Amino acid sequence: MGDIRLMKGNEVIAEAAIRCGCDGYFGYxxxxxxxxxxxxxxxxxxLETGMVVVQAESEVAAINMVYGGASCGKKVMxxxxxxxxxLKAEGITYLAGAELPxxxxxxxxxxxxxxxxxxxxxxxxxxxxxxxHGDYKLIVLAPASVQEMNDFVxxxxxxxxxxxxxxxxxxxxxxxxxxxxxELSEFKPRWTEExxxxxxxxxxxxxxxxDRERNISTSLDLDSAKQEVFNHKLQAKYRAMEENEVRFExxxxxxxxxxxxxxxxxxxxxxxxxxxxxxxxxxxxxLRPITLxxxxxxxxxxxxxxxxxxxxxxMSAGQMVEDVRLAVNGKVPVEHYGRYGGIIPTPDEVVEAxxxxxxxx
Amino acid sequence: xxxxxxIAGFGGQGVLSMGKILAYSGIMQDQEVSWMxxxxxxxxxxxxxxxxxxSDNRISSPVLKKFDTAIILNQxxxxxxxxxxxxxxxxxxxxxxITRHPERTDINIFxxxxxxxxxxxxxxKTFNMIIMGGFLKVKPIVKLExxxxxxxxxxxxxHHKLIPLNIEAIQKGxxxxxxxxxx
Numbered sequence: 294m295g296d297i298r299l300m301k302g303n304e305v306i307a308e309a310a311i312r313c314g315c316d317g318y319f320g321y322x323x324x325x326x327x328x329x330x331x332x333x334x335x336x337x338x339x340l341e342t343g344m345v346v347v348q349a350e351s352e353v354a355a356i357n358m359v360y361g362g363a364s365c366g367k368k369v370m371x372x373x374x375x376x377x378x379x380l381k382a383e384g385i386t387y388l389a390g391a392e393l394p395x396x397x398x399x400x401x402x403x404x405x406x407x408x409x410x411x412x413x414x415x416x417x418x419x420x421x422x423x424x425x426h427g428d429y430k431l432i433v434l435a436p437a438s439v440q441e442m443n444d445f446v447x448x449x450x451x452x453x454x455x456x457x458x459x460x461x462x463x464x465x466x467x468x469x470x471x472x473x474x475x476e477l478s479e480f481k482p483r484w485t486e487e488x489x490x491x492x493x494x495x496x497x498x499x500x501x502x503x504d505r506e507r508n509i510s511t512s513l514d515l516d517s518a519k520q521e522v523f524n525h526k527l528q529a530k531y532r533a534m535e536e537n538e539v540r541f542e543x544x545x546x547x548x549x550x551x552x553x554x555x556x557x558x559x560x561x562x563x564x565x566x567x568x569x570x571x572x573x574x575x576x577x578x579x580l581r582p583i584t585l586x587x588x589x590x591x592x593x594x595x596x597x598x599x600x601x602x603x604x605x606x607x608m609s610a611g612q613m614v615e616d617v618r619l620a621v622n623g624k625v626p627v628e629h630y631g632r633y634g635g636i637i638p639t640p641d642e643v644v645e646a647x648x649x650x651x652x653x654x
Numbered sequence: 655x656x657x658x659x660x661i662a663g664f665g666g667q668g669v670l671s672m673g674k675i676l677a678y679s680g681i682m683q684d685q686e687v688s689w690m691x692x693x694x695x696x697x698x699x700x701x702x703x704x705x706x707x708x709s710d711n712r713i714s715s716p717v718l719k720k721f722d723t724a725i726i727l728n729q730x731x732x733x734x735x736x737x738x739x740x741x742x743x744x745x746x747x748x749x750x751x752i753t754r755h756p757e758r759t760d761i762n763i764f765x766x767x768x769x770x771x772x773x774x775x776x777x778x779k780t781f782n783m784i785i786m787g788g789f790l791k792v793k794p795i796v797k798l799e800x801x802x803x804x805x806x807x808x809x810x811x812x813h814h815k816l817i818p819l820n821i822e823a824i825q826k827g828x829x830x831x832x833x834x835x836x837x
Contacts, residue, residue, distance in 0.1 A: 473716075566715075
């Protein structure tokens with residue numbers, strides 16, 4: 294058995310970053326994710342692994358420090374909560390445009406504007422559909438437990454370096470603030486300069502040598518023809534992600550007449566709702582998207598011959614439900630249930646919403 | 655076994671740390687655990703509550719509306735959570751500062767004079783472990799030896815000298831819990 298702890302989701306993000314060989318964290322505090330940087334500052338990884346932790350002067354500075362570190366082929370990350378991610382949106386689209394790997398963590402709080410510090414899932418569109426300008430996509434991972442907060446840090450770095458594209462962990466104040474049992478990952482050493490050159494020397498600014506051209510990190514190309522070719526390349530990359538990287542979990546789906554689709558903390562609430570509904574004789578299952586981009590469209594489509602109705606549950610006014618409806622394409626009724634502004638739905642409410650929408654009660 | 659617990663009182667009473675020690679005790683006996691605090695702009699003197707779940711199985715929702723046990727340590731929490739105990743469930747409370755005692759007749763009700771006993775012990779910080787003792791008497795879901803191991807895990811080493819005092823407080827709680835209503 295490995296290193297088992299009781300930790301907050303936010304603390305685990307920090308610990309997992311140190312353990313997976315992250316080179317640098319650049320952030321600016323905001324509730325409900327401040328424990329990430331607090332934990333890093335207390336742990337002082339610069340003494341242990343050499344990982345750099347910087348409290349930047351602003352979110353904009355932090356994301357641009359990430360851009361700098363990523364350009365050097367390093368494993369770098371930042372974290373924030375909703376309003377802070379909006380500030381970082383420019384830097385995120387530049388990272389995507391320059392094909393740079395980085396991990397961005399969003400512990401979502403209620404919005405819009407400064408909103409509230411309580412949990413929400415109302416940044417789905419921002420994470421999955423854009424946030425910044427241009428035709429780009431993030432790899433978006435949605436942890437539903439403190440264990441997955443641990444696991445997805447390493448996975449996020451792995452995928453972002455595999456595809457040279459920023460990855461996002463989209464979580465919320467529930468998963469960030471709660472403590473659960475977690476088995477921490479083994480320590481992995483940080484990449485050496487030689488390893489970085491071997492891995493990323495074709496594009497990273499590792500220091501020009503006589504035998505190659507300069508590597509330049511940029512998202513600018515004023516030649517439209519070239520820019521279109523570049524966009525084709527990005528789109529091909531996103532199609533490859535859709536082909537290879539879709540992750541989801543099905544719970545109690547085998548005999549289900551109805552289906553919840555929910556991610557993150559809402560998926561946890563739906564698991565309790567399944568227990569309550571099944572006590573009443575309602576056979577409902579859960580499809581939990583783990584990657585929000587690429588989205589488990591086919592997995593939803595495979596349920597269509599079986600279920601009579603789908604309830605998308607999200608702490609928003611109805612964002613992910615649009616992707617469920619695109620997948621379903623009118624073949625069965627799809628409804629949304631959500632609470633927002635920082636209110637967390639209870640499992641009982643979710644069962645009631647299922648009954649009201651599909652069971653005529 | 656799954657036990658869904660809410661612990662609710664004032665900030666500063668040790669509500670969150672009691673929940674943490676309980677959760678760690680669960681880990682010590684190989685259970686799944688979750689600890690979900692109310693967080694917000696609530697500071698010392700405000701209300702604080704935490705939902706703790708211990709289970710032999712994977713835990714579904716860390717956020718609940720109904721509880722097997724409510725541990726209630728002030729009047730605001732009594733007003734808020736008495737109705738949320740499942741029928742047949744358990745309510746444990748400290749009568750200190752309570753102006754309206756629980757009225758339910760379909761749940762087990764126990765009383766523990768935690769604040770008074772802590773004063774008697776000469777250390778108000780023992781309060782939450784006295785309450786923990788009361789809880790373990792009425793719901794022995796974790797073994798005392800695992801609570802001790804949980805304390806060792808959750809307290810920083812420089813505070814380990816306080817563990818015997820905490821165990822003494824738990825014993826005090828075990829000895830002094832009173833039954834108000836047993837179904």
